[in-house]
Amino acid sequence: MFSVARQGALRQARTFLRPSKPTVTSPASALARLLSTLALLEQREGKLNPSSLSAVTAAQKLGGSITGFVAGSGVKAVAEQAAKVEGLEKVIVVENGAYDKGLPENYAPLLVENIKKGGFTHVIAGHSAFGKNLLPRVAALLDVQQISDITSIESEDTFIRPIYAGNAVLTVQSTDPIKLITARGTAFPAAPVSEGKTAEITEGTDPNAPSPTEWVSEDLVQSARPDLSTASRVVSGGRGLKSKEEFDRIITPLADALGAAIGASRAAIDSGFADNSLQVGQTGKNVAPELYLCAGISGAIQHLAGMKDSKVIAAINKDPDAPIFQVADVGLVGDLFEKVPELTEKLKQG
DSSP: OOOHHHHHHHHHHHHHHSOOOOOOOOHHHHHHHHOEEEEEOOEETTEEOHHHHHHHHHHHTTOSEEEEEEEETTTHHHHHHHTTBTTOSEEEEEEOGGGTTOOHHHHHHHHHHHHHHHTOSEEEEESSHHHHHHHHHHHHHHTOOEEEEEOEEEETTEEEEEETTTTEEEEEEOOOSSEEEEEOGGGSOOOOBOTTOOOEEEEOOOOOOOOSOOOOOOOOOOOSSOOTTTOSEEEEEOGGGOSHHHHHHHHHHHHHHHTOEEEEOHHHHHTTSSOGGGBBSTTSBOOOOSEEEEESOOOOHHHHHHHTTOSEEEEEESOTTOGGGGTOSEEEESOHHHHHHHHHHHHHHO
C-alpha cells in the first residue's frame, strides 16, 4: 500500500508530467493570414469609379490583406482618396499618363508585373467595361482562368455567379494559384470612406510596356441627371413608346419629377429611341436602384438580368400577361400614354 504522502507525490508528478493541450489554430484563420488581394481601382478624371469601391467590399469577404492599385497621370490625388477607403491597408500607385485610358495592351503587363512582385493570391476588379476589358488579357499572361461577374463569395476559392441571363446560378471553384475575379457592382455595397483613416501609399513597378493601340477620341453623352449605374431611382422605357419623340415626351418628364436617371430596353435602343449608353440589361448596364419604374417594357429575360436586383420594381404595361409583372412589386395595367402623364402630374403636385 502506498502511504498518503506517496499518493500525493504521485498525483503531483502526474499533474506535472501531463502534456499541455496544444494551441489549435483554425484552418480558416491560418489560411486568411496567407491571403492577399489586389483590388484594381478604376479612376476617371481624378475620381474613383463606384464599382471599384464595390470590388473592395468583395475583397473583404475573402479575408487577408487588401491592397489597392491605381495608375495614370496625377493619380496621387486619387490614391489619397483611396487611402481613406475602409478595408484597404495599402495603395500602390504608378504615375504614368500612358495608363490614363486603361488600354489593356500596356495596362495588362503593368498589372502582371505588380501582381508577381506583391505575391498576391487574388486580384479583383469591378465588372465594368474597364475590368471586363483588362482582366482577360491579364489572365492569359498569368495562364489562369478568370472568374467573371461574381455575386457572392463562399470561400477563398469558391464563388457564385449568374449564368443564362440570370436564370441559373453557378458555383465555381478554382484551383489556380492566382484568382482573377470581376465583381458585379450591384451585388456588393460600396466600401465606406472614413476621413480619419489613411492607408499606406507606395510606388509600384512600371515596366513601360509599349502599346500597339493608340487612343484617338471618345464621344461621351453629357447629362445633368444621376449616373444610370449608381442612381437610386431609374425610369426606363421600352418599345411600347413607339418612337423617340414619344420616348422623350413621356419618359423625360417622369424622370424629372422623380429626380431619376433614364434607362431603356434593348428594343428601345435598337429602335433609336435612346442612346446606347442608357441600355439596361444583359448586354447593357446592371442597375439596382431603390426604385426601378418602367413603362412599355414587356420583361424579356435579357432585360430582367440587368434590373432584377432593384429594391422596388414598378411596371406600367397594357398587357396584363406581360412577363414584367411576374417580377414587379407594383404593377399598373393600362395605356402608358395616359397613365404615365397622369402619374407625372400627380408627382409634380405632391
